Amino acid sequence: xxxxxxxxxxxxxxxxxxxxxxxxxxxxxxxxxxxxxxxxxxxxxxxxxxxxxxxxxxxxxxxxxxxxxxxxxxxxxxxxxxxxxxxxxxxxxxxxxxxxxxxxxxxxxxxxxxxxxxxx
Amino acid sequence: xxxxxxxxxxxxxxxxxxxxxxxxxxxxxxxxxxxxxxxxxxxxxxxxxxxxxxxxxxxxxxxxxxxxxxxxxxxxxxxxxxxxxxxxxxxxxxxxxxxxxxxxxxxxx
Numbered sequence: 001x002x003x004x005x006x007x008x009x010x011x012x013x014x015x016x017x018x019x020x021x022x023x024x025x026x027x028x029x030x031x032x033x034x035x036x037x038x039x040x041x042x043x044x045x046x047x048x049x050x051x052x053x054x055x056x057x058x059x060x061x062x063x064x065x066x067x068x069x070x071x072x073x074x075x076x077x078x079x080x081x082x083x084x085x086x087x088x089x090x091x092x093x094x095x096x097x098x099x100x101x102x103x104x105x106x107x108x109x110x111x112x113x114x115x116x117x118x119x120x
Numbered sequence: 121x122x123x124x125x126x127x128x129x130x131x132x133x134x135x136x137x138x139x140x141x142x143x144x145x146x147x148x149x150x151x152x153x154x155x156x157x158x159x160x161x162x163x164x165x166x167x168x169x170x171x172x173x174x175x176x177x178x179x180x181x182x183x184x185x186x187x188x189x190x191x192x193x194x195x196x197x198x199x200x201x202x203x204x205x206x207x208x209x210x211x212x213x214x215x216x217x218x219x220x221x222x223x224x225x226x227x228x229x
Contacts, residue, residue, distance in 0.1 A: 042208050042219035043163070056216055091163065106150050106212030111163035 002026065004112035006092050012118045018080035021115045025073070025094030031055070032069055033109065034077050035091040043091055049075065082119045089114040126209055126223040134228050139196045141223040143209030144189075151212040152185055152192045157222070158205035166194075166207075199227045 005024040013019050025032050031050050035043035046065065047057040051072035060067070064083070069075040079086055093109040127142045145152070154166045169176045169185045169192070176183045182195040196203055204227045210217040 042221050045216055048216060106215065106217060108165045108168060109217065113162045
C-alpha cells in the first residue's frame, strides 16, 4: 500500500512570498490532516478534513494560511504571505475514520515525509 | 495547546538496556497513542491504547495507561541503536489528536 505523499520535500523562500504544499493521502482514507512542527516541538494540528469538509481549523492562522481538499482526495496548504515564524516542517497525515466510524480523528494516523520550509 | 507532556525530554542509554518514557495529559481521552520520529522515516505510529485498557504490548514495546492519574508510559526493552529517535505521545479526544513535545531517545552502540 502506498503511503502518504507530499511535495515538495524542501522549500526556501523570502518573507512575504507565497508557498504551497501538496499532499496525496492513502487511498480510501476519509480524514486528512495538516500539522505544523516547529523544531524541538511536537506536531500542531492546523486543519483537519473529513472527505472534502473542514472538521477543525481552529489553529489555522486564517489571515495567511489556507487549505483545500478538492474531491475529498488530494489537498493543498498555502501560506501567503510567509513570515519568519512559519519556518517549520509541514506534515500531512491521513486516517480511515469518518463520522460513522466513531473514531474519526482519533484513530491511527499515517504521516507523509513532510515539507521542510525555511523562510528567510 | 499541548495535550501530552513527555518526561524526560531527553534520554541516553546503552544498547541492550531498557528505555522508559512517561507522558502526562490534561483532559479526558478516548485513547492515547505513541509515535516515533526519526530523520529517515518521519512520524510512525507505534501503538494505541484505549481509555478502558491498562496495558498493551507490541513486540519490544509495552505501554501502560492510568486514566486516574492522566498518565501513560512507554517501555522499550532490549533497545537497539535503530531505536534512536524522538518519541511522542498523543491524546485522542474531540475528534483529533494532540501531541506532546516528545522525548529524544539516544541509544549508544
